[in-house]
Amino acid sequence: MSDQTASGRPESPQSPVAALPGGEVTERDQDGPMLAADGRPLKSSLARALRREKLRALALIAPLLVFIFISFVLPIADMLFRSVQNDIVADTLPRTVVALANDPLEEEGVPSESTFAQFYTDLYIAEEYKEHTRLGSRLNYEMSGISSLFRGTGRAVGRFDTDIYADQFEAADPAFEDPAAWADWMADDDIRAALPLTTDAYDAWAGIAVELDEDNPAEEDPEDIVYTSLYRDLANGAAPPAPFPQVDVSGFESVSIRELFIEEDEDWADPEVWETIRAYSSRYTSGYFLNAADMQTTPEGVELRPENERVYMTLFVRTLWMSLVITFSCILLAYPISFLLATLPARHANLLMILVLLPFWTSLLVRTSAWKVLLQNEGVINDILVWIGIVSDTNRLALINNATGTIIAMTHILLPFMILPLYSVMKTIPPSYMRAARSLGAKDWTAFWRVWFPLSVPGIGAGSILVFIMSIGYYITxxxxxxxxxxxxxxxxxxxxxxxxxWGLAAALGTILLVVVLALYWVYDRLVGIDNVKLG
Amino acid sequence: MSALPPYASTGQRIWHYGFRTICGLIFFFLIAPIMVIVPLSFNAENFFTFTPEMLRLDPEGYSLRHYVDFFTNPNWQGPLWNSIKIAPAATLLSVCLGTLAAIGLSQPHVPGRRAIMAMLISPMIVPLIISAAGMYFFYSRIGLQGTYFGVVLAHAALGIPFVIITVTATLVGFDSSLTRAAANLGASPVTTFFRVQMPLILPGVISGGLFAFITSFDEVVVVLFLGSASQKTLPWQMFTGLREQISPTILAAATVLITISIVLLATLEILRRRSERLRGLSPS
Known part of the structure; x- marks a missing residue:
């Protein structure tokens, strides 16, 4: 607030004073500070007026700021967030993720029976909600083959041989056949506390029954996952209080869930599968960015992919390289035109300017379709070349569907964005400089190269950054x-x-592109100032 | 440069005419691709090149069939109407908010002016594909994806920078003692705005609006991701046409769009002259 004191005033002396309520300033008292008409010290009165002015300016800007924030900045931030977000594994396989984190993976990198049992519950539930295929395709980005592994096992998981538990429990006590009894037990807090796995599985199953099948859980027989969990709870030594039936499970026939999975698909014994699930079980991942930078995680750490698999780096380099070529061709074509426009009398220059502004105002799609039509194999340009005889009819030039096509069309489309800033800089160069150089004995070329060109460099800079920024983000053309x-x-x-x-990879690639563009934008703002952008 | 002096040497003469020829070729490169579209759109055949009949200027070689298709085929009329419905709404939104903000930004004391400006201009700088991706993800979360309102909102955001740039540029030449004079004569701020400030900055507001309009009318990337089939716009239809089955009706559509841009360009030029006259600058 110190900059609002009277010392900052001389820049605009009249406005705050005019905005004062009284509008007049009293005589200075003998000793005290200078006072305004309402008796307040002038200093604070001015500060108040300035503050009010600032608030009014902000109030005018605020609606737009809020609008841009919601409609534009938040979406971009959301996209940036998506590039590191990785909820799907933790959301789809919550029990497995916890179990895996505590599993030492002692048996050659394959999880233990209890982790597999949790995975069985998770996969059973995910299959009911049809989420396992989404998870499979997500993990398939990291390790090919996982998608079909999940899909295949997902189909089989409902038919696993775990039904022996339901049969044995029902044989041991007929109360297990009564859905209502189950509902009562599972409403009892003491029983719930004693049987954690069973409670968890029962709740999940009841949720499926209500949400997906619109059934009442108190009227339906619990599924195998509930009995399997109950067996595991009791085998772990749980002792549920009455009214839960007392069952001794030591004589029960049991089945290894681990074996069931490996029997279904031997890939479940592949340590790499589990390593992948474990690596992507955290809610945030750098995996998309590594992927976007053509890197991969291997047991030895992060490293570059083999040379022939570096898709994205090739693409980034190509984008930058082609943008450079386009920017350079734009400078080459725009410079003579801007020079001509800046040196012609205004009347002629304005007429010729229309030839620049018309393409600028013409729809991008129109210009792109024009090039598509012109550059085709049977298009106008090839027809003319054949007619002149430069090219024979049998080997017409391939001008489209390759880098040449993109460069020609984009140079044409972005050329006005180079001409306009270049022209506005050149117009400020006084023509007398060139005349002075010549009268001092410089040849035409020397006068141009030593006087005019250095003065036009800011225009080249402004135009180049603008064209380069626009070109690296181009999509349609x-x-x-x-x-x-x-x-x-x-x-x-x-x-x-x-x-x-x-989407995660798209967001990561987008983030990298955005960082490059914003860096250039920052440079542009420093060099030219965004308020100096000229439009037409 | 403008005229060759009588004492120019042969070398200077050659350079003078050579340079003009080069400039002529560059102007040709700028304008020919657009102009070639116009005669091709009257092609009587389904070709994208000049037929021998057209080159002989034989009336048989020309026809309006692609225009008839454009104006009767629902595949083109639907998108045309969608464009006509979306662009003005987006323009109105960006002009109203943008003009207010530009006035705020032109006040002498705005805290964080540079940062605010950078944020408001960013929709013009951020690559469209990134804006489109972000909006697609975010708008689907809040249920705006595939709605008319969502597309209008997105297009308004893209048009804002143009309004801000043109209106702030006009306000630079605005004499703020006029508003103080109006206040001094007893006008309320609202009256001052509508009776004094607005008429003077109107050319800037309108040209900003034209830019916003053409941005929305031309936009294809964002609507491609954000819109559903019922928001298909004219550029979208042209894009699909160019990518999948290219039909010469595209050339008729392009010619119609070229006509629209010529009209807009002319309006803008008239506005520019009017604004210069109002500001006391001689029309150049």
Missing amino acids: PEIVGGTRGVFISNRIAYHISTSLN
Whole structure:
């Protein structure tokens, strides 16, 4: 608040005073501070007026700020968050994740029987909610083959031989056949506390019965997961109080859930599967970013993928390289035009300016379709070349669906964004400088190179950053004229969002692209200032 | 540069005409691809190149069939109407909010002006695919994905930077003693705004609005992700057409869009001259 004191005033002396309630300033008292008309010290009165002015300015900006925040900034932040978010394993297999964390994986990296039992419960529930396939495709990004493993076992898990437990319990005590009795037991807090696994499985099963089948759990027989959990609870030495029937399970025939899984698909004995599940069980992951940077986690740590699998780095390098080529061709084409426009009399320059502004205002789709039509194998350009005789009819130039097509079309589309800043900088160069240089004996070229060109460099800088920023994020034009060799990183992001549905990877790639663009934006703001962007 | 002096040497003459030829070629590169679309759209055949009949200027080679298709086919009329419904709503939203904020930003004391400005301009800088991805994820969470309102909201956000830039530029030339004079004469702030400030900055507001309109009218990436089939816009339809089965009706649609941009460009030019005249600058 110290900058609001009277010392800061001279810049705009009239406004705060005019905004004062009284509008007039009293004479200075003999000794005290200067007072305003209402008797307050002038200093605080001015500070108050300034504060009010600031608040009014903010109040005018606030609605838009809130709007942009909700409609634009939050979505982007949400996307950034998605690139590290990894809830699916922890949400779908909550019991397994806990059990795995405590499992030393002693038997050659394969979990113990109790972890498998928890996994059985999880997978059984996930299969009911049909979530195991989503989990499978998520984990398939990290290790191929997991998707089919989950799908296949998910189908089988309801038919596992765990029904022997239900039969044996019902034989031991007929009360187990009564759904209502189960509901009563599971409402008793003492029994619940004594049988943690059973309670957990029963609650999950009851949830499925209510939500998916719209049944009343008190009228339905509990599923095998409940009996299996009960067997494990009792085998662990649990002693549920009455009215729960006392059953001795030591004589029960038992079955190894671990064996059942491995029998169903031997991949469950593959330590790599469990390593993958364990690695992605945390709610946050750097996996997407590693993937986006063509890296992978191996038992030895993080390392680059083999050379032939580095898809994304190739794509990033290509995007940057092609953007550079496009920026450079834009400078090459824009410079002569801007020079001509800046040196012609205003009347002619304004007419020629229309030729620049018309493409600028024409729909991007129109310009892209124009290039698609022109560059085709049977298109106008190839027809003309064949007609002139430069190219024979049989080997027409391949101008589309490759990098050439993208570069030609994008140079054309972004050219106005180079011409406009360049022109506005060149127009401020006084023509007398060139005349002075010539009268001092400089040749035309020297006068241009030593006087004009250095003065136009800020325009080149502004235009280049603008064109470069726009070009590295381009999607539409590369998609249509780029084929496979001429696409940018944006096209890959779009592919992951709409086709492969690997949203986390799309978000990670997007985050990297965003960081690059924002860094350039920052540079642009420093060099040119965002308020100096000229439009038309 | 403008005119060749009579004493110019041969080398200077060659350079002068050579340079102009180069510039002419670059102008040709800028404008020809757009202009070639117009005659091709009158092609009587389903080709994307000039047929021998067209080159002979034979009337048989030309027809309006692609225009008839464009104006009667529901595959094109639906998207056209969607565009016409979405763009004005988005424009209105961004012009109202943007103008208010621009006025706020032009006050002499705004805390954090640079940061606010950077945030408001960011929708223009952030690659569209990233905006589209973010909006797609976020708007599906809050149930706006695939709704008319969601698309309007997204397009308004994309149009904001243009309104901010043009209106703040106009406000630089605005004499703030006029509002103080109005206040001094007893006008309320609202009256001052509508009777004094608004008429003077109107050209800037309208040209900002035109930019916002064309941004929404042209936008395809965001609507592609955010919209559902019932929000299909004209650029979306053109995009699908270009990617899947390219039909010459696209050329008719493109010609219609070129006409619209010429009209907008002309409006903008008239506004610019008017604004210069109002500010006392001589029309150049």
